[in-house]
Amino acid sequence: MLPPTVPLEPLFVDQARELEEFDSILRSLAAGVRRHVALLGLRRIGKTMLLDEVRHCHATSAIAYLALDEVVSSPEDFARALMAETMRAAGIATGRAFDVGAGGKAFRETATALHPDLNSGIDHLLSLMSEGSSYGTLLAAVMRFPGEVSRVLDLPLLVMLDEFQEIVRLKAFPKTDNLMGAVRAALDRRGKVAFVVAGSRVSVMRNLIADSESPLFTRFEQLELGPFASDGTNELVTRIWSETGADYEPDASVRLHELTGGWPFYAHAVASRAGQIARASTGKVASDTVDLAFQHEIIGRVANIGQNCRYLLESALRTDANGMRNTLEAVLRQVARWQPISRASVERRLRRHHAHTRIHGAINALVDADFLRETGGLLEMVDPVFALWLVVEPERRDPEAVLSNSKALRRMLDWYEAQHAQDRQETGLLFERRVENLARQFRGQTVAGTLFGVEYDVRLPVVSSVGKARVDDPHGQYGDRPDTYEVDIVITGERPEDYWAIEAKHRRGAITQAMVERFLKNAYAISKAKHLTFGRLWVVAPRGIRPDALDLARREGVLVSRLRQLERIEGLLATDVAPMPPSDGAQ
Numbered sequence: 001m002l003p004p005t006v007p008l009e010p011l012f013v014d015q016a017r018e019l020e021e022f023d024s025i026l027r028s029l030a031a032g033v034r035r036h037v038a039l040l041g042l043r044r045i046g047k048t049m050l051l052d053e054v055r056h057c058h059a060t061s062a063i064a065y066l067a068l069d070e071v072v073s074s075p076e077d078f079a080r081a082l083m084a085e086t087m088r089a090a091g092i093a094t095g096r097a098f099d100v101g102a103g104g105k106a107f108r109e110t111a112t113a114l115h116p117d118l119n120s121g122i123d124h125l126l127s128l129m130s131e132g133s134s135y136g137t138l139l140a141a142v143m144r145f146p147g148e149v150s151r152v153l154d155l156p157l158l159v160m161l162d163e164f165q166e167i168v169r170l171k172a173f174p175k176t177d178n179l180m181g182a183v184r185a186a187l188d189r190r191g192k193v194a195f196v197v198a199g200s201r202v203s204v205m206r207n208l209i210a211d212s213e214s215p216l217f218t219r220f221e222q223l224e225l226g227p228f229a230s231d232g233t234n235e236l237v238t239r240i241w242s243e244t245g246a247d248y249e250p251d252a253s254v255r256l257h258e259l260t261g262g263w264p265f266y267a268h269a270v271a272s273r274a275g276q277i278a279r280a281s282t283g284k285v286a287s288d289t290v291d292l293a294f295q296h297e298i299i300g301r302v303a304n305i306g307q308n309c310r311y312l313l314e315s316a317l318r319t320d321a322n323g324m325r326n327t328l329e330a331v332l333r334q335v336a337r338w339q340p341i342s343r344a345s346v347e348r349r350l351r352r353h354h355a356h357t358r359i360h361g362a363i364n365a366l367v368d369a370d371f372l373r374e375t376g377g378l379l380e381m382v383d384p385v386f387a388l389w390l391v392v393e394p395e396r397r398d399p400e401a402v403l404s405n406s407k408a409l410r411r412m413l414d415w416y417e418a419q420h421a422q423d424r425q426e427t428g429l430l431f432e433r434r435v436e437n438l439a440r441q442f443r444g445q446t447v448a449g450t451l452f453g454v455e456y457d458v459r460l461p462v463v464s465s466v467g468k469a470r471v472d473d474p475h476g477q478y479g480d481r482p483d484t485y486e487v488d489i490v491i492t493g494e495r496p497e498d499y500w501a502i503e504a505k506h507r508r509g510a511i512t513q514a515m516v517e518r519f520l521k522n523a524y525a526i527s528k529a530k531h532l533t534f535g536r537l538w539v540v541a542p543r544g545i546r547p548d549a550l551d552l553a554r555r556e557g558v559l560v561s562r563l564r565q566l567e568r569i570e571g572l573l574a575t576d577v578a579p580m581p582p583s584d585g586a587q
């Protein structure tokens with residue numbers, strides 16, 4: 001018999017930097033300066049726990065929290081939830097615990113108790129709700145409500161909107177075209193209301209807040225949550241083990257970090273399972289205990305990781321827009337098994353059962369939903385543990401047999417380790433972010449060409465927006481066959497020379513010639529499709545670049561920076577106030 005699922009006792013560790021950030025946001029707010037934050041992080045990375053902890057640490061501040069996925073089934077639902085939660089938060093901060101309820105009467109009573117001046121606003125909102133005539137007006141009005149409460153009570157108010165990307169579901173209702181306009185208006189309103197938006201669909205969130213026509217993104221500071229570093233994992237697992245009375249060897253925690261990549265949920269689940277196994281046997285958690293616990297969690301029928309992976313698979317297949325469920329699943333399995341794998345190879349492996357356009361559509365959908373990551377034309381799974389779970393499907397059919405077969409277990413772990421030996425700390429996504437953040441600081445400064453691998457000074461663009469660009473080319477218009485082209489980071493600006501295409505690779509090895517060729521093709525297709533010319537192409541190569549690739553880059557006038565050079569540019573711009581004079585000592 002397999003042991004039962006281990007209950008995961010909630011506990012909060014690490015994230016000191018993020019908590020400090022929130023302390024500082026609340027301090028600024030109290031001083032009348034509002035800063036909005038976008039908290040970005042993949043599924044189960046700890047966004048909600050962090051927001052909970054912030055609320056816990058600031059128990060007497062006015063902090064409203066809504067999980068949008070639970071309140072956007074209709075504009076009325078959303079309005080009621082935002083009103084009730086805002087008043088509840090205001091009540092707490094002014095020393096009164098309200099049970100706001102959901103009815104109009106309760107709303108009016110609470111508003112009166114808070115401040116009679118709030119009544120007319122409440123009446124207006126309630127009448128908009130009962131009319132049901134213009135949802136756009138209702139949403140705009142309710143988005144103003146926190147500002148109204150804050151103004152009337154002269155109260156700093158932090159509004160947390162978790163799973164923010166779900167807000168677009170409200171657009172399914174009539175006359176809600178200007179939903180994002182209403183959000184923007186609330187963000188821009190003067191006063192003491194700051195917004196935190198959080199979401200696990202990182203790419204969707206980015207697109208939402210970087211919507212190019214009306215850039216919301218300049219209004220948000222972005223706070224990115226990644227997996228724990230080894231000390232974070234260590235803190236989590238040693239807390240779990242000592243609280244459950246299990247003894248442990250130091251390398252057990254190191255091993256656990258290796259296997260889980262520091263993903264908080266996986267670390268939590270494996271540590272709890274290791275504690276359970278230890279208690280039932282030697283009483284001590286060793287490195288081997290961690291291996292066994294990991295395997296139980298991946299293969300076992302009743303396991304937290306198994307359940308989570310089933311949920312992930314379900315979410316991945318729900319991205320289904322055009323009845324592509326089977327194709328989506330087939331693509332996921334191929335990439336999990338063969339990663340890093342090119343689009344063309346995925347297509348070759350699947351073309352017997354799936355049409356070309358479907359395969360590309362499915363890959364795009366999975367990239368958009370952050371299940372896959374594409375760098376230099378190669379696809380990888382973003383979540384290493386989910387990838388393993390997909391691959392061991394045959395083993396999961398008869399868990400007991402496999403778990404008692406130490407050879408089979410060894411094989412599975414060897415395979416996994418070979419695949420994920422590197423690139424644990426900084427995922428490609430985070431690296432891309434880092435370069436993106438740097439690009440946002442480009443304001444026409446002139447810097448020494450050596451930082452970009454060229455002999456002349458380089459004038460940085462004056463940036464008006466930064467984001468990803470992708471072009472689907474189902475008819476082979478831009479190449480010799482149908483393809484999808486993508487550039488990681490595109491800078492746009494006022495003048496033609498301000499347009500830059502940037503490839504920020506964080507891969508296992510050095511940049512190859514094929515990758516540079518691919519980048520050139522991508523940039524070409526995007527410039528054609530979007531009717532623009534790139535002033536510069538720039539490759540950031542943290543793991544170096546092969547000589548033939550560098551030759552090609554030089555011939556094509558592509559700028560190339562390695563990690564050291566990137567760091568120097570970051571250093572320069574961090575201290576930069578005025579544009580630097582050319583060749584100012586920076587070698």
Ligand SMILES: Nc1ncnc2c1ncn2[C@@H]1O[C@H](COP(=O)(O)OP(=O)(O)OP(=O)(O)O)[C@@H](O)[C@H]1O
Pocket residue numbers: 008011012013014015041042043044045046047048049050199200236264265266268269
């Ligand atoms: N700081 C932390 N300390 C301890 N455990 C954590 C921490 N952050 C996350 N975890 C673990 O990861 C799990 C997922 O965290 P949480 O629900 O906050 O993630 P999320 O990013 O909000 O995920 P989702 O996208 O699914 O909403 C927690 O239940 C816990 O097991």
Ligand SMILES: [Mg+2]
Pocket residue numbers: 047048049162
């Ligand atoms: Mg969450």
